[in-house]
Amino acid sequence: MLIPSEQWTWQYCPIKDRLVLNLDDTVQFTSELTGAMLNEKVLNQPFSIAEAETFWRIQDVLQPLIANDAECLEFCFHALANRFRQLTAHKSWYFATQRQQDIGAYQLVQLQGNDQLTALVVASDLECIECLLLASGETLAGKLLAKNAVIRVLRNRAQLLEVDIDLARSA
Incomplete structure (x- = not known):
């Protein structure tokens, strides 16, 4: 299992036109975020302690649902x-x-379109939540949404997903 490090850095790569997370000199995670989607084009921003804590929190939330470690990491x-x-x-x-x-953030929810989509809440405010889709699926409007897409919806469009958590693992 990969362990977060202060050596990890975020940066915008103009060649790929993507936000990337440099894990070491040879390994990068390339996000779906293009330059036009970013609120800032970061250059060598170190991975923070808060991000490491969030990393572990997300891992714990996803573990009962996502068995594949590589997919969970993605x-x-x-x-x-x-x-x-x-x-x-x-x-x-x-x-x-x-x-x-x-x-709230980092809870699992379901969104009901033509397909029932499972998602991880990655941000929340008073009116809306932002959901990272854990699988592809079709909306009520017939639009196909891809796995890993983030969609912002009103809070009343999501239903909390009940997942059995192995308390021995999380203790």
């Missing part, structure tokens, strides 16, 4: 990269209205 990095994303308008009409719940 979701973690996409979730962490979201803080560099420009704020976008919500796309709530893509999903059915659900019962209003108190939903």
Whole structure:
């Protein structure tokens, strides 16, 4: 398992036109975020203690649902990269209205479109949540959303996902 390090750095790569996380001299995680999607084009920003704590929190949340370590790691990095994303308008009409719940960051939710989509909440504010999709699926409008896409929706469009957590692992 990969362990977060202060040697990791975020940077915008103009050649790839993507935000990347440099893990060492030879390994990079390339995010889906293009330069136009970024709120700032970062250069060699070190991975912080807060990001490391969030990394472990996301791992714990995803572990019961995502068995593949590489896929879980990919979701973690996409979730962490979201803080560099420009704020976008919500796309709530893509999903059915659900019962209003108190939903916070790093919880698993389901969004009901033509497909039921499982997502990780990567950011939240008073009215909306931003969800990282854990699988591809179709919205009520017939739009196909890709795995790892982040979509902003009103809070009443998401339903908390009940997942059994192995308490022995998280203790």
